[in-house]
Amino acid sequence: MRSEHPVSEDVIERNASIRLLGEAECRTEDGTVTRITDARVATLLAMVALEGGIPRTRAADLFWPQSGSTARTNLRVLLHRIQKTFDLKLFTSGDVIELSPHITVDLHAPDSRWVQGCLESGPLGLRLLSSLELPEGLTEAGAWLAAARGQVEQRLTRSLIAWFERAGEAGDLSQAMALAEVLIGLNPLSEVGYQELMKALVAKGDRSAALAVFERCRKELHEQLGTHPSRTTVELHRQILRSRAEGQTDAAAARLVQREAEIEQITSAISRRRIVIVEGPSGMGKSALLRHVANERGDIYWRITEHDSARPFATFHRAAVHLIERARARPDHNPDDLAVAERFLERLGPSAARDSRDSRDNLTPGSTRSLVQSAIDIIQLTKPGRNFAIMVDDLHLCDDESLEVLSTMITDSGELMPWCDFVLAYRPMRARRRVRALCEKLAASGRLKLVQPAALTAASVHRMLAEDGMPLPAPLVDEAVRLSGGTPAILMGLLQACHDHGGLDGMPTPAMRSMLLQRLNSCSSTAEGVARLASVAGASFSVRMASDITGLSSWRVAEKWNELLLAGVFDAKGFAVPLLETVVYESVPETVRQFMHGEVAAVLERHGATAGELAHHWRMASDMTRAAAYERKLAGQPGSVPETPGPGDGSTLG
Structure with missing residues (x-):
């Protein structure tokens, strides 16, 4: 079959790499990066990469199921648009759509590269087409994409388990904790991730955090399945308890600051x-x-x-x-x-x-x-x-x-x-x-x-660092105090990161996440839901919004708010610890997050909100049409700047 749209030889011969895990994009050999924002294009690339090729007739029927005889025409137009957009030929000509020989795809990378990707960008960075969803009506294509995402998660899970088996006790503890959290995120009902995180935390010397991970596991299994942790997990828990009890009598008193x-x-x-x-x-x-x-x-x-x-x-x-x-x-x-x-x-x-x-x-x-x-x-x-x-x-x-x-x-x-x-x-x-x-x-x-132990102040921390002969830039220390809310256990970890790495990149660590989530995990599931909604809504959150979205009465929302206050999740103004807001937000699965942003935007539209708020939430809900409408409206307002309420922006509860 001849190509309906011939291209020049220099376009055909250009090399390029396609990223489909995380944000879809195309990177050419000269360094040019082009985002792939069309869900049909990205899904077609994933199909061809995973299946080795797809007949044109099948592709046309999958992506234009109601178009009849025009489906093939629509496919030809799409392929031509792809070629024009990226200035290269991604697919071969013929009745079967295949990748051109000069195109590489991250899905074909070895398992070790997938594991490295987890360390670099986290689990969301390895979700197949993470921010794209097919339009409604493409039932069969949508089912294929859901199944493919499941296959990618299964391969990633196998790769991570194999990494832990190879690394053993000699593995890097920071990497082990990060990858264990990825395993938990991929399947919260599988105990392997919890076990590996507990082992890594014990090896680091943080037995309290390891015990908190066991509680996370126990609570998740009880609430979702009505079961208890396996014998292996329970025995690991007992070993940690015994080792902590043995070490308590010899433990040196911890350094006290501002007490x-x-x-x-x-x-x-x-x-x-x-x-x-x-x-x-x-x-x-x-x-x-x-x-x-x-x-x-x-x-x-x-x-x-x-x-x-x-x-x-x-x-x-x-x-x-x-x-x-x-x-x-x-x-x-x-x-x-x-x-x-x-x-x-x-x-x-x-x-x-x-x-x-x-x-x-x-x-x-x-x-x-x-x-x-x-x-x-x-x-x-x-x-x-x-x-x-x-x-x-x-x-x-x-x-x-x-x-x-x-x-x-x-x-x-x-x-x-x-x-x-x-x-x-x-x-x-x-x-x-x-x-x-x-x-x-x-x-x-x-x-x-x-x-009630008070939060540490910046003045106390600066004084402690001066006494210890460990000077750090004042703005960095102040930011660590702000992010931690003055929580000693979190703040000391942030200060150590500043000392070791010169900044706060990569924060919070898995151990910090576990400690912060202890506060949320001590609350009822309803209160947890309110906190997760608050993390998504950001500065737009209010009791009325929570009542509208959850269906709870204002009195019940206030009751759950008080529960979160007691647990140290909220304070009078918002999240008690800014870093906790980020951790809670990131604990919400991406698809659920998108849905929640849409719910928030819908409530804000009913009750009145700024164009910046609405543009932000519709954009985060992946509704680009509505987001663009509010962005145009915002652009027409003199001196306006886009508002992007969200985690870490100091949401106000009221």
């Missing part, structure tokens, strides 16, 4: 026999604060773990074992007292918990008092020759049965154990109403001292 006021509040409250509650979201430095005070005063520090919520009395049992071992290490210990305590332990062990099918119902006032007295007896085994305090960290992870005993003991501690004070730290979570009930009871009695 003089909080330390004074805690020590002063203890001297006045107040019960201290340290409250704050993940990353605010509660654990470091408690460890520091405990080390300075010679008190007992105890951290509850995620595993302690697995069965009734798990927290009580593990804490009792720890205290008995401390008592045994004392040269003046009484073997008879230890024997009594160990017999009591048998009542709290895993086998005893299995025998009691509903331990909470069996906790009568009398049995609770008996357990409280046994706990006091065990604590007395380690009592020094002075008053001291027990500092309990991560109280929100305590099982309900142990929490009930602890609450009774703390409430009556003034009478039962006047020689012991308590400092408790917890993360506000929707499911821990018993913890909040304890706080309310202590507040009503006048014995509560609430301490």
Whole structure:
């Protein structure tokens, strides 16, 4: 078959590479890059690349199914337009459309190049035709594109798993964490990505972040499938718990910055026999604060773990074992007292918990008092020759049965154990109403001292860097403080990146993402949805918008807003941490994001909004026709500049 539109030989012979993973584009050998914005053209290229060729009749029927005899004509026009646009011949002539020999396509690259692409541009950079969707009515072509995207994701998943198998323990940790996050994003219900991310975080020394990844996995499987993590994942979780417990006693106190006021509040409250509650979201430095005070005063520090919520009395049992071992290490210990305590332990062990099918119902006032007295007896085994305090960290992870005993003991501690004070730290979570009930009871009695660690200020950080002899450019430090919202755990990571790489490129790291998402993951699924909508809407977000899009009443939206406030996701003005807004936005799948931008734009049109807002959201929804209309309107306004509300722009909630 002859070519209906002959081209010059220099056009035919020019080499070019086609990118179909991510944003579709054509790059010629002279460096010229042309975006491929026509979904039909991009899909045709993908078909030819993946199938090795496609008959012209099939291509015409796929892309113009209702056109009948004019479909072939439409195809010829399209092919001629492609040739004219790119100034080269992409396809061979003939009844079967094939790629010209001088054309290369990224789909044919080796697996190692795909993995490298993940590191360079993330998972969205390897989604087939990421920003393009075929017009409605092209049912068969749309089905092919969806299936092809699935095949690309499967190949990418296999490539990543093979990378982890080859790398083993010797792999680069930063790369391992980034690629594990890609695996999770590709299939949130597959445990392989979670397992690899947990391993990498442990190897980096961040066991807390590794445990948070397990919680992400457990929550995802429970909410989506109603199942639990596999034995392999659970065993990995247990190994991390054991290693963290072993390392806690030898861990050096973390460097504290801008915590003089909080330390004074805690020590002063203890001297006045107040019960201290340290409250704050993940990353605010509660654990470091408690460890520091405990080390300075010679008190007992105890951290509850995620595993302690697995069965009734798990927290009580593990804490009792720890205290008995401390008592045994004392040269003046009484073997008879230890024997009594160990017999009591048998009542709290895993086998005893299995025998009691509903331990909470069996906790009568009398049995609770008996357990409280046994706990006091065990604590007395380690009592020094002075008053001291027990500092309990991560109280929100305590099982309900142990929490009930602890609450009774703390409430009556003034009478039962006047020689012991308590400092408790917890993360506000929707499911821990018993913890909040304890706080309310202590507040009503006048014995509560609430301490909320403050966000770090730029002045404190500059002072710390000067003391450490690690000067950094002031604008860079200020930007790190702004992005982190003054959250110590995130801010220190950003400062380290500034020191190591001279900037904040590549932030946030996978570990930071995990820590930030802990805040969101502690909320209900409805509250998560509100937060994701806020990240998409940006500065355009409002309670009315959330109510219109979600179908919730304004009262319910306000309730979920308050839940997000408690979890440290929101503050009074917007996202509490600007970096968190970015992480939440990027956690929304791209196709869902496009749909949400369209929903936001539709609501804004009904209620009135600036042309810049509407142009931005319609553009992000891939509705270029509507976006162009508002951009023309915006261009006609004197002195106007396009508005692009979105993640990181300081959205205002109201």
